[in-house]
Amino acid sequence: MRKDITILGEKIKPGKTYQIKSDIARLHTRTKIEVPIIISRAKVDGPCVLISAGIHGDEVNGVEIVRQVVANKYNIPDAGMIICVPVVNVFGFLIKTREFPDGKDLNRSFPGAKNGSLASKFAHFFMNEIVVHVDYCIDFHTGGDTRFNYPQIRISDDDEETFNLAKTFGAKFVKYSSEREKSFRASAVASGKKVLLYEGGKALNINPKITNVGVTGILNVLESLGVKKMPSDHIPLHDGVKQVVFNESKWIRANASGMYRSLVENGLPIKKGEVxxxxxxxxxxxxxxxxxxxxxxxxxxxxxxxxxxxxAIAHIAIKL
Structure with missing residues (x-):
């Protein structure tokens, strides 16, 4: 890691923690919308890890995960630097929606453009002011609307280091998945970053198990990278089940309209023909x-x- 680091005009000194508020856009009322960015740098050099959530403004469980990391001071590194952005899309978070005020999906607007739409301009800012400094990214998402995702890590194909980090994170499911065009993950991977994308829970909902798996996963990865030792006061919740790695899955869709009652449990095996x-x-x-x-x-x-x-009523992972 370079000795001289400047982020958003602020010199980031070893052994210090900063809260920097970006100011790149305004609402139509001319009201500023600032995105808090929490940066902690150790006195010892090491890798830089970005921990982000809320690219979709209604995916609040990820926000809670990053909030707990900061509140418990887990973001204070022993080596290297940790950048936390609990709410990337503050615009959507304010009104509890996925989109930016221009109606665009921020996670389909990367790497962005300096003179593009509001979402595109923000994506360009995020890539060039924040992501440029990092080596590893852990990005938190949930299922959309009423779809509840069991804790899972999604990674790019053919990257052994990222796969090992996904296993270290500790979520029950690890999925090899191709990057969506213009997504944050696709742009970050293209720029040489190692990215773990965590999916867990559903929109506008906070679930303690989803939160615990996410926080524990962050601590597992930070420890494996030599950035921070596992805090002695953290008691992780373990599934007690071996991880499942897969690269193929199938969505099951409703074959009629009506009232729906699920008969299966999330995270468990299912057999062909099972109701x-x-x-x-x-x-x-x-x-x-x-x-x-x-x-x-x-x-x-x-x-x-x-x-x-x-x-879509269920998503089935097909084991490798």
Missing amino acids: IGLITDPYGFFERKIKSPVSGHVICLNHSPIVNQGD
């Missing part, structure tokens, strides 16, 4: 079973009690 759930009408005259067309593990369930035909 996932029932769709009924509100009156007791109609019932339809939904069966799994494949064997694997359930990694996401739709928690909505009402579905339309074609809605």
